[in-house]
Amino acid sequence: MSQFTETTQVGFFARLKNAIKGIGLGISLVGIAVYFLFWNEGNAVRTARALSEGAAQVVSVDSAVLDPQNEARLLHINGPLALAMPLADVALGVIAPAQTVRLERKVEQFAWIEEKQTKTDTKLGGSQEKTTQYTYHLDWTDAPASGAEFRIPDGHMNPPMPIASKVSLACRFPYLQRTRQWRQLPQERFEYASPSQMFLTSC
Template identity: 45%
Template sequence: MSDQFSEVTSRSWFSRIGGAFSGILFGFLLVLLSVGGLFWNEGRAVNTARALTEGAGSVVTIDPAAPSSNAGQLVHFTGPLIIQGAPSDPLFSGLGVPTNANRLVRHVEMYQWQEKSQSETRKKLGGGEETVTTYSYSRGWASRPVDSASFKQPAGHANPPMPVEGNSFPAQSGKVGQITIPGNRISGLGAETPLAPSEKDLDAIAGALNDGRAVRIASGAIYVGANPASPRIGDVKISFETSSAGVISAVGTIDGGTLGSFTASNGVKIGMIEEGDKPAAAMFEAAQSANTALTWGLRVAGLIAMLIGFRMIFAIVGVIGDVVPFIGDVFRFATGLAAMALTAVLGTVTIGIAWIWYRPLLGWSIIAIGAVLAVIFLGLGKRRARSNRGEAARPATP
């Protein structure tokens, strides 16, 4: 059976018009959601920045060996991380996980059929469309189960169920001095290091899978299947990694000897844990920078969503013009420019209104500066226009 085939589908002009009307509704919804998202993002950015500024001014660096007198305060401390209860994999018990590991990661890949599709759409005179979609099938390793039942051509490309999937497991907890830190808060610290499998691990994995297949060590991973050099559909590779951290720095509040998040006066929670010996000022500065980066990232995402929404609203114009394909392309170019202009205007206005709402002093100051500049430029323009009229009216010297 061929591992590639093509399918041709057609849509009439009336069908495309109906789809464009649906697109208008979704477009308006997307524009509204993007406006709300942009407004919310400005508020989130301001509140986070204010909370971090408040925290930077009130944080106290303490000795983690004697934290009891600072209960309820925003504190900063540094020290070596001691793991309490190393991570373990409930499916494959008995792995030789280092006692100082704060996380165990199970990586699983299965050899599977995978589908790729490529489409080419041609416009037809009268507004219809013809789409040629080519589906191709190949075998390869994938870390997620691929649902072959959803393939366009499932016959001959069946994938078995994945016997086990990847996962990560944190340590139970960690301690710095007398301060306990929950395991999920330290699981992201440290670089991942491969955990070399042993013959003992083979027995544990073979017993857990219990499917009768051969289990061996190949290229630093546990291979489930007949021949690693010639994999078959359904063969599995399992590997493990651990991460560990030495000295860490943390900011938060101590409640009952356990590190928690501090709540600022505006309700924003502050809690930071980083690897290494970091002073409080550097941690708050990094958090402010991360907040700024997130703010700009969400602004860009909101503006892109708004642009897509406007393009969906205007898409019907291009479909109408596709009665003559060249005219449809011209209409799409024009409506694309209009969508960009509307996005620039509405996006800027939304962010400006949010600034006035959340930062009235700064927002109104920017508006005032803009108004003054507008008056100055208008005045200069009028003065130059009067000067030009005066020169034009002056009689020429004989």
């Protein structure tokens, strides 16, 4: 871990100028917020009305029966998922269990992380002294910064990640992107193979 401290001074008139700018920006933001508040309320009413109408018209059908009379109607279908090929991660040689519809690869890197703490002291005459302490330490993260944007990049550069996190979904079920609840499978249920032995299904 390493630390670096930086101190800057802001005069009274500079503070006054910044305060006036902040007041003007605040008034503008209030006007914008009021506009979006009314817009959001109207949109919520329209959405609630559409959901109510849809709930009154939806029809539950058997997923195994294709009825032409249901063409262009709002349907509710309940049935088992069926996948021709299992999901696979070619880069890592991982094959998911049969009928798995979502496969997530989560990658983390042991990288430099920058944290900063700022303390402001008001001096006689209205000026301010701002002290910022930058701390650098190594830790695991799934989104490492390159280090070029750090206050002290020297000695704290991170190499690019050789492989990125990725989520694969069964291509026949695009609505799965909106699903938020998933069950994690134990590691022993997965199969492993070399990349040359892997196969992929095309969407």
